[in-house]
Structure formats: structure tokens, C-alpha cells
Amino acid sequence: MSAAAVALFVAGGAPRSAAALRNLTAAIAATGRPEGTFRVEVIDVLREPGRALEAGLLATPSLALTAPHGRRRWFVGEFDQPELLAGWLGDVLDGEPP
Amino acid sequence: MTGAPMPRLPTGIAWLDRLTHGGIPARRLTVLLGQAGAGKTLLSCQIAAARARVEGAGTVFAALEEPPADIIRNAAGFTWDLAALAGEHFHPLDLRPDPDMVFAGDFDLRGMLATLSAKARQTGAGLVVLDGLDTVLGWLASPARRSAELARIGRWLEEEGLTAIVTAKAERHGGPADALGPLEFAVSLVVALERREESGGTLRALRITKSRGSAHSSSAHPLFFSHNGLEPLMWPGGDAPPASQERVGSGMARLDALLGGGYLRGSTALLSGPPGTGKSTLAALFAASICAGGGRAVHVAFDEGPEQSIRNMRSVGIDLAAHRASGALRLIGLQPGRDGPEQLLSEILAAVETQDATALVVDPVSSLMRGGVADLGQSAVRRLVEEARARGMTAVLTSLVEIGEDPASGTLSAVSTIADAWIALGYAERGGERNRTLSIVKARGSAHSNQTREFVMSSEGCTLADVYTAGGAVLLGTARMEREAEERRLETLAALDHQRRLRALEAQLTEAELRQRRSALESEAARAELALLEAAEAERRAAQAERQARTAASRSADTPAEEGASA
Structure with a gap:
């Protein structure tokens, strides 16, 4: 099974960006899925605005999750509740409505 | 920070640039507020199109609420072709949030600004429209956070050298939606679009509610939809170009003489009178004369179709059909009442523009004012007069006066104050007959006769009689x-x-000359007679002297004979 792509869009090294990455790592761990289920990429839109344009990005931090054979889903905010994000990641991966 | 005026970015829409003193503030944020259907999105598209046309400039259009395809479709039917501009000067960006998007915790709009920066760099656009930003700002938890994000947009514009227009729904009358937070700090210009339904139609208006760094009036400017998009009913500022002194023939030499050479170019003349007094004829004479002189005219007839107008005018020797065939004349029949004044105005202005008209006839203008909200009709006529002035187009408007109607009341009085010249047509009844009359009530810039003339119409033509x-x-x-x-x-x-x-005098003279000649002859004869008499006398004396001498010798007289002693 191929990995689900997780794109974390952040704007520079703002405190919000660091918090978002920390919370994402915690949430992935909390899903209890085997390692390699998620392929995480962090995109700094200040360095790569072209990637923001490609994605039609609105807010930072934002997380775009694309499950294999699934459409892209958005999760916006600094994810200050990792358990909520973990539940959402699991739901999207299982193809259930979030 | 007052003092130096804020640099402006022209919108390319002449009336809007005039209202905003040169355009929207450059490298700043302008907010377009309005309730649903007020025309916010359309006006921002109109700006994008105008900038493309006038400046060749590009606009990034971030659609946060409506899909770009819908926006382009809604703008179809105007003279600017947004679909054709798309990808050239109009760069739509579908930024509608995914409905399944989940929010958890705080966020900011740097992601969106990065997207827009990338698009602006890619296209070279200088203006960014954020259509429906209030929906995105509404996700933020507090008014303070909304203000902070607006301020972020403000800083971003300065850094990137971009100018932005944000459209947002107004919830209260003209006031900003709560979602936008307090606008006072981050926004340089706030333009409110209003739309009110009245029994006679839709009233639209634009109001500048905030303009940092420049004086502004917050009065409402009535708008209407024309083929060019939103347009003001009254030209802002109202400073029409200086009146021309050039004269345009009225189509009747005698009337031109009365007017001091004709109508002033770019002026508007009102022809008023009861039915059948020759208003339409005088108006058609003008249109025909313009076309005959190489001009281009639009003739709008209410209540009757072009064919009917052509037939009616042929009976008084005016050939409108020939001018229509040559393309110099555009004849339009419009139905009053079916559409509101603003719709009729829009059609007339469209015709004037496509015809590139130098003259306009509206017969009668009272039909333009019928129906709709009373003020709208008057504003529509005012707009026509201003349009004529601005284009240097001479306009002749007719107005029906019912017999017995007080001419000081109603539509006539409203139009007559706007018009530059007012010619009153009427009937005079005397000795059992009715005759048409014409008198000039007013003519700005002309020394005109105020005496009534007789207006004579026949199949040979029309003229004024002494x-x-x-x-x-x-x-x-x-x-x-x-x-x-x-x-x-x-x-x-x-x-x-x-x-x-x-x-008689010649005879007298001849007689005197004859008398003179006769007396000259008489005096000559007298002189000759006198000379003969003198000669005869001298001869007689000489003979007498000889006789005396002979007598003395025969008597041997020793004394010389004494003269007369013995005679």
C-alpha cells in the first residue's frame, strides 16, 4: 500500500509553524498506523510561493492530506489538539466522512 | 501622515477615477462594500476590464466565494469581454474554500498571500481583487484577529508593490460586515454600493464612506446599469467642458436666424407643445439636416416604429429613409413604460455610442420619464444632457404638453431647466382658424428674438413666416x-x-426749357430790329445835312447855314 501524502504548508519559521509540525508528528504517532503510512512534506510558502499557488492555498498553517485514490482534504490551523487531528487523519485514510 | 497626496492607481473607469480623485490608493487596500446583488463583484470586474483596456494592465482576481466561471458569465453582455480578457489581462484564481475543510486552532492568511504573490509575479498584474474576503476572515475567532489579518494584507501590499480591492458584504445599511472588523485602520478607501428596491424599479447608488488622506463627500451617487456596466446617472463633479460657440443648423434657415445662427454645438434644445404642433417635424428636420451635412444622428421615437416615423415625415418633405440607408441616421423605436428610465437611457446611450452620433433626437423625452421612480426619470434626462455636452453632441428633445396643462408643472418644467434652449410650439386660434406658432422661450448664449412666428408646414417643406x-x-x-x-x-x-x-416734373422742365429758347429768339430779333432802326436814322440825318448844304449854296448865303434855324 502506497503512502498517503501529507503536505504541511507553513509560513516561515513562525512559532505557529513549529507548533504545527510538532502537533502533526504527535498526531501521526497517535493514529497508531504503521510507519510509512504517511509521507510528510513541509512546505515553507515564503520560500516556495509557487507551491502555494499550485495548491490554491488560503491559510497557514494548513495540512493537505491526499490518500491513495482519494481527493485532497484540508485541515487548517495550528492543530493544538493532536488527538483531533489524529482522528481526522484516520477517518480520511479510511475513506470515511470526517 | 497627511500632506503629500496618496499616490493613486487609475481604475480606468472615468467616472470612478473622478469620484476617487484619480483612482484607488496605490499599494493600499480598498474595500468595496455592499449587500448581495449591489454589484460589488461586477464593479471589480469592470475595473479589471477598464484597466486592461486603458492601461493594458493585468488584474489577479481571487474568487473566494463564486466560481470564476460564474463571475465571467455574469459579466457577459457588457461591452467589455471578460472571457476574452481571461488569461490575458484578467487572471481568475479559484480560491473557494473546500467545504470539507476542517478548522482547528489559529491560522493566518500568509498562505493566501503567498498564493497571490506567486500569481501576481507570474502574470505581472499590479492589482489584486479579493472577491468575498469576508467569508475567509469570518473563520477567524475574534475581531482583533480579523483586524490583524487586514493589517497583514496592508503590509503585504506595500512589500509587494501591489494594490488590492476587497469586496465584502455589508450587513447593515452601508456599514461593513462584522466579519471584516473595524476598517478604519487597515483600509485607505471604503466604497459602499447600495441597492434599494422601489415600486418603480431598482435604485442603485455609490457612496464613498471613507477616504484616507483626501477630502471626500459622502453623498450618494445614483448609478444605473448600461452596456458599459455600472455608470453614474449624474456625471460626478458636473464640470462640463466649456460651451462651444459653434452653431449647428436646426434644419430651418429662418429658425437659425432667430437663434443667432442655429443651435449651439453640444447643447440641448427642448421643443415643447401640444399634440400636432410640429414638434416631431422640427426634430426630424434637425436630424435630417445633420445627416445631410455629413453628421451622424440617432433618432429615438417613442410610441411609434421607425417605418411610421419615416412615413409621417415624408408627408412634410423630410426624407429620413435616405439618411437611414446611408447609415448617417439610426432610427430607433422604443416602448415607454415597459422598461424603467434607466433601462431606456442605457439603450439610448448604447445607440449613441455605436453610431458615434453628433446629434440626438428623443421624441418625446417625456416618455423617458414615464414610469419608474420620479427622480430616476429626471436623472436620466440630466444624464442625456450631460452626455451630449461631454460628447459635443447636439440634442433635440421634444416634450408633449397637454392642452390646458400648466407648463410650469411636471416633466416639462424639470426638462426646461436642464435644457440650454427651449422652443415653445403651439396653436393660435383667430378668425376661425388654427395656426401653428413658434417662439423661443430661452436660448443660452444667444441673442434671440422673443417674438412669436408662424410655423408653416407643407409638402414642399417647412419654414417660418413673418x-x-x-x-x-x-x-x-x-x-x-x-x-x-x-x-x-x-x-x-x-x-x-x-x-x-x-x-409731371419732366414735363415742367421741358416746358421751361422751351420758354427759355423762345425768349432767347425774341431778344435776338429785338436786337436786330434795334440795329436796323439805328442805321436808318443815321442815313436820314446824313441826307438832311446834304440837303441843307445844297440849299445854302443855291441861295449864296454869306453865313453858314445854322443847324435847325430855318428848318
Whole structure:
């Protein structure tokens, strides 16, 4: 099974960006899925605005999750509740409505 | 920070640039507020199109609420072709949030700004429209966070050298939506679009509610939809170009003479009068004269179709069909009442523009004012007059006056104050006949005669006839013709009298000359007779002297004979 792509869009090294990455790592761990289920990429839109344009990005931090054979889903905010994000990641991966 | 005026980015829409003193603030944030359907999105598209046309400049259009395809479709039907501009100067960006998007915790709009920066760099656009930003700002938890994000947009514009327009729904009358937070700090210009449904139609208006760094009036400027998009009913500022002194023929030489050479170019003349007094004829004469002189005219007839107008005018010797065939004349029949004044105005302006008209006839303009909200009708006429002035297009508007109607009331009075010239047509009843009359009530910039003339219409054409006053009344029709005959008779009599007197004097002169000649001859004869007499006397004396000498010798007289002593 191929990995689900997780794109974390952040704007520079703002405190919000660091918090978002920390919370994402915690949430992935909390899903209890085997390692390699998620392929995480962090995109700094200040360095790569072209990637923001490609994605039609609105807010930072934002997380775009694309499950294999699934459409892209958005999760916006600094994810200050990792358990909520973990539940959402699991739901999207299982193809259930979030 | 007052002092130096804020640099402006022209919108390319002439009236809006005038209202905003040169355009929207450059590298700043402008907010377009309005309730649903007020035209916010459309006006921002109109700006994008105008900038493309006037400046060749590009606009990034971030659609946060409606899909770009819908926006382009809604703008179809205007003279600017947004679909054709798409990808060239109009760069739509579908940024509608995914409905399944989940929010958890705080966020900011740097992601969106990065997207827009990338698009602006890619396209070279200088203006960014954020259509429906209030929906995105609404996700933020507190008014303070909304203000902070607006301020972020403000800083971003300065850094990137971009200018932005944000459209947002107004919830209260003209006031900003709560979602936008307090606008005072981050926003340089706030333009409110209003839309109100009235019994007679839709009233639209634009109001500048905030303009940092420049004086502004917050009065409402009525708008209407024309083929060009939103347009003001009254030209802002109202400072029309200086009135031309050039004259345009009215189509009737005698009337031109009365007006001091014709109508002033770019002026508007009102022809008022009861039915059948020749308003339409005089208006058509003008249109025909313009076309004959190489001009281009639009002739709008209410209540009757173009064919009917052509037939009616043919009967008084005006050939509208030929001018229509040559393309110089555009004849339009419009139905009053079916559409509101703003719709009719829009159609007339469209025709004027496509025809590139130098003259306009609206027959009658009262139909333009019928229906709709009363103010709208008047504003529509005012707009026509301003359009004429701005284009240097001469306009002739007719207005029906019902017999017995107080001319100071209603539509006529409203139009007559706007018009530059006012010619009143009417009937005069005298001696059992009705005759058409014409008098000039006012003519700005002309020394005009205020005497009433007779307006004579026949199949040979139309003209004005001289007027005679008798006992203070102007003579018309038969009375005028009788007066004219009397004048001719008196003239003949005077000529005859002169001839007679001339001949008498010549005879007298000849007689005197003859007398003079005769007396000269007589005096010559007298002189000759006198000379003969003197010669005969001298001869007699000589003979007598010889006789005396002979007598003395025969008597041997010793004394010389004494003269007369013995005679």
C-alpha cells in the first residue's frame, strides 16, 4: 500500500509553524498506523510561493492530506489538539466522512 | 501622515477615477462594500476590464466565494469581454474554500498571500481583487484577529508593490460586515454600493464612506446599469467642458436666424407643445439636416416604429429613409413604460455610442420619464444632457404638453431647466382658424428674438413666416395673408404715384426749357430790329445835312447855314 501524502504548508519559521509540525508528528504517532503510512512534506510558502499557488492555498498553517485514490482534504490551523487531528487523519485514510 | 497626496492607481473607469480623485490608493487596500446583488463583484470586474483596456494592465482576481466561471458569465453582455480578457489581462484564481475543510486552532492568511504573490509575479498584474474576503476572515475567532489579518494584507501590499480591492458584504445599511472588523485602520478607501428596491424599479447608488488622506463627500451617487456596466446617472463633479460657440443648423434657415445662427454645438434644445404642433417635424428636420451635412444622428421615437416615423415625415418633405440607408441616421423605436428610465437611457446611450452620433433626437423625452421612480426619470434626462455636452453632441428633445396643462408643472418644467434652449410650439386660434406658432422661450448664449412666428408646414417643406402685429396681436394665417396683400397693394400704389410725379416734373422742365429758347429768339430779333432802326436814322440825318448844304449854296448865303434855324 502506497503512502498517503501529507503536505504541511507553513509560513516561515513562525512559532505557529513549529507548533504545527510538532502537533502533526504527535498526531501521526497517535493514529497508531504503521510507519510509512504517511509521507510528510513541509512546505515553507515564503520560500516556495509557487507551491502555494499550485495548491490554491488560503491559510497557514494548513495540512493537505491526499490518500491513495482519494481527493485532497484540508485541515487548517495550528492543530493544538493532536488527538483531533489524529482522528481526522484516520477517518480520511479510511475513506470515511470526517 | 497627511500632506503629500496618496499616490493613486487609475481604475480606468472615468467616472470612478473622478469620484476617487484619480483612482484607488496605490499599494493600499480598498474595500468595496455592499449587500448581495449591489454589484460589488461586477464593479471589480469592470475595473479589471477598464484597466486592461486603458492601461493594458493585468488584474489577479481571487474568487473566494463564486466560481470564476460564474463571475465571467455574469459579466457577459457588457461591452467589455471578460472571457476574452481571461488569461490575458484578467487572471481568475479559484480560491473557494473546500467545504470539507476542517478548522482547528489559529491560522493566518500568509498562505493566501503567498498564493497571490506567486500569481501576481507570474502574470505581472499590479492589482489584486479579493472577491468575498469576508467569508475567509469570518473563520477567524475574534475581531482583533480579523483586524490583524487586514493589517497583514496592508503590509503585504506595500512589500509587494501591489494594490488590492476587497469586496465584502455589508450587513447593515452601508456599514461593513462584522466579519471584516473595524476598517478604519487597515483600509485607505471604503466604497459602499447600495441597492434599494422601489415600486418603480431598482435604485442603485455609490457612496464613498471613507477616504484616507483626501477630502471626500459622502453623498450618494445614483448609478444605473448600461452596456458599459455600472455608470453614474449624474456625471460626478458636473464640470462640463466649456460651451462651444459653434452653431449647428436646426434644419430651418429662418429658425437659425432667430437663434443667432442655429443651435449651439453640444447643447440641448427642448421643443415643447401640444399634440400636432410640429414638434416631431422640427426634430426630424434637425436630424435630417445633420445627416445631410455629413453628421451622424440617432433618432429615438417613442410610441411609434421607425417605418411610421419615416412615413409621417415624408408627408412634410423630410426624407429620413435616405439618411437611414446611408447609415448617417439610426432610427430607433422604443416602448415607454415597459422598461424603467434607466433601462431606456442605457439603450439610448448604447445607440449613441455605436453610431458615434453628433446629434440626438428623443421624441418625446417625456416618455423617458414615464414610469419608474420620479427622480430616476429626471436623472436620466440630466444624464442625456450631460452626455451630449461631454460628447459635443447636439440634442433635440421634444416634450408633449397637454392642452390646458400648466407648463410650469411636471416633466416639462424639470426638462426646461436642464435644457440650454427651449422652443415653445403651439396653436393660435383667430378668425376661425388654427395656426401653428413658434417662439423661443430661452436660448443660452444667444441673442434671440422673443417674438412669436408662424410655423408653416407643407409638402414642399417647412419654414417660418413673418409676423404682423395689429393692435398688439400677432397676425397669423389668413389674417397674415390679408395683411401681406394689403402691404403689396399699398406698395404698388406708391410706385404708381412716384411715376406720375416724375413724369409731371419732366414735363415742367421741358416746358421751361422751351420758354427759355423762345425768349432767347425774341431778344435776338429785338436786337436786330434795334440795329436796323439805328442805321436808318443815321442815313436820314446824313441826307438832311446834304440837303441843307445844297440849299445854302443855291441861295449864296454869306453865313453858314445854322443847324435847325430855318428848318
